[in-house]
Amino acid sequence: MKIIEACDVNKEFNGRSILKDVSFAIEEGTINGLLGPNGAGKTTLIRLLNGVIDATSGTINVMNYNPKFQGDEIRTKSGIVTESAALYHDMSAWDNLVFFAKIYRTFDSKRIDYLLKQFELFDKKDQLVGTFSTGMKKRLSLAKALIHKPRLLFLDEPTNGLDPEGINEVIHLLKKVNEEEGVTILICSHVLHQLETICEGFLFLKEGRLIEQGTRRELEDRYLSEIKLLVETGLQPSDSKVYRGYPYNRKGPTHLEFTLLTKEQISPLLKEILRESWIYSSEITNRGLETLYFKIRGEDHE
Numbered sequence: 001m002k003i004i005e006a007c008d009v010n011k012e013f014n015g016r017s018i019l020k021d022v023s024f025a026i027e028e029g030t031i032n033g034l035l036g037p038n039g040a041g042k043t044t045l046i047r048l049l050n051g052v053i054d055a056t057s058g059t060i061n062v063m064n065y066n067p068k069f070q071g072d073e074i075r076t077k078s079g080i081v082t083e084s085a086a087l088y089h090d091m092s093a094w095d096n097l098v099f100f101a102k103i104y105r106t107f108d109s110k111r112i113d114y115l116l117k118q119f120e121l122f123d124k125k126d127q128l129v130g131t132f133s134t135g136m137k138k139r140l141s142l143a144k145a146l147i148h149k150p151r152l153l154f155l156d157e158p159t160n161g162l163d164p165e166g167i168n169e170v171i172h173l174l175k176k177v178n179e180e181e182g183v184t185i186l187i188c189s190h191v192l193h194q195l196e197t198i199c200e201g202f203l204f205l206k207e208g209r210l211i212e213q214g215t216r217r218e219l220e221d222r223y224l225s226e227i228k229l230l231v232e233t234g235l236q237p238s239d240s241k242v243y244r245g246y247p248y249n250r251k252g253p254t255h256l257e258f259t260l261l262t263k264e265q266i267s268p269l270l271k272e273i274l275r276e277s278w279i280y281s282s283e284i285t286n287r288g289l290e291t292l293y294f295k296i297r298g299e300d301h302e
Contacts, residue, residue, distance in 0.1 A: 002061075003028040003184050004049060005151060009058035011044055018044050019209045022058070026186065028151070030038065031178050033195040034188040035293065036205035042188040045205070046154050049186075050075060063151060076104070078152040079145030079183075083160050086141065088290060089130030093121055093140055096129055097147055104148035115143040119173060135166035146183070154178070155187045159194055171198050196289035204296055212296045216302070220287055223295040227260040228286040229269070269300035 005024040011019040020042045034042050046297050047053045049062055060066065060270020062187055065073045069218050093116065101107040116122040119139040124132070129140065138158065145153060146170040155174075159167045175198055177183050189195055195202075202211045202219065212219070232254050246269055258269060266282070 002026065003063055004186070005059075005061040006049075007059045009045075009048065009060060010056045011048060011053070012039075012056045018208050019043045019046075019055075022208075023208045024203055024210060024213050026184065028184050029178075029182050030200045030272055031185045031187070031198055032201040033192075033194055033199040034205065035185055035190070035195070035289075037163070037190055040190075040205040041208040042190075043156055044155050046186070046188055048079075050078065050080060050154060053055045055208075069291065074152075076148075078154060078272055079150040080154040081138075081141050081145050081147070081158050083157045083190065087129045087137060087144065089128065091129060092126050093129055093132075094125040096140065100144050103149045106148040111147065111149075113218065118176070119143045133166075134161045135163070135169060138162060138166065138170055139173065142170070143300075146177060146181070149181065150183060153183050153185045155185065157189055158187065159189070159191065163199055167194055175197060190295055192274060192289045202289070204293065206297060216289070216292075219292050219296070222289065223292055226286075227263055227284055229260055229266060229282060230285050231256050231258065231270070231273065231282045233273055233282040234271050254280070264281060283290045 002025045004024075006025070007023050009019055009022040010017065018107045022041075022045065034045065036042055036119050044053070048055050048060060049067060049190070051062075051067035051074050054068050060068070067074055088099065093097065094112065097112045097115065098107065101112065101212075116125050116224055119142060120144070121136065124136065125176060129137065130237060132140065138161075142158075146298060159170055162170065171194065174185060174187075178185055187199065196216070199216075200216050202213065203210060214222070233256060234254060235256075246265075251257050260266065260269070263284075265282075270279060270282060
């Protein structure tokens with residue numbers, strides 16, 4: 001079931017085109033990345049989907065609501081986390097969640113307890129939010145966005161300002177929320193490598209245009225014309241016939257990088273190597289989301 005559908009969406013501000021002919025659909029229960037550089041139109045698109053601003057032209061359907069006329073209904077059934085935490089710093093974590101729960105008319109102390117425990121903030125529930133670290137504020141803002149059990153969660157640069165440990169915590173919590181509560185998540189970000197392990201689908205914006213969309217597998221099939229396979233092995237090229245037909249570069253005493261035409265060649269190659277020596281590891285090195293992104297943009301990136 002499609003929870004979001006957009007068709008030929010355009011947005012202009014003061015005669016300047018911000019979004020141009022954007023069309024896509026998102027399945028309910030999935031995690032999707034809305035990717036692109038700063039200024040690509042990501043935040044504008046999130047605001048359109050939320051009904052905060054209106055499209056200049058085109059149609060948008062979010063949970064069977066038209067955001068132009070039914071923004072309140074969409075915001076009642078969705079949560080949003082922006083780059084700023086949007087919390088009251090002179091109130092405790094508990095009081096913040098009580099306050100926002102009452103705004104949504106869904107106050108439930110058990111729900112608040114549950115979220116504070118899930119986001120590892122229960123022991124800090126009586127502490128003023130102004131004393132929290134950036135990571136703690138991000139976790140609390142996620143709890144706030146989920147207080148009313150939304151069907152849809154919009155995240156606008158949710159990991160900005162976090163250290164690597166904080167980023168991993170947020171990514172782990174998002175996976176957990178998606179799996180346990182079935183929340184559909186749309187993550188807007190310009191930091192690609194943070195999202196490649198969590199998202200099922202990707203939308204790529206460039207200068208206001210949606211230049212590509214699809215799952216990781218679909219994008220690989222479209223854009224990887226060759227496979228770079230790095231193998232850690234004791235096999236020496238001079239001693240073996242394995243390398244006939246498999247171009248390679250030596251990357252160190254025990255590492256060889258093969259250039260293959262398809263992923264189907266990987267298993268036969270590894271079987272041949274194992275007949276003659278050991279393999280400690282093998283990895284496709286050119287399938288990262290960042291590599292795909294630059295190929296989609298038509299740019300060389302090493």
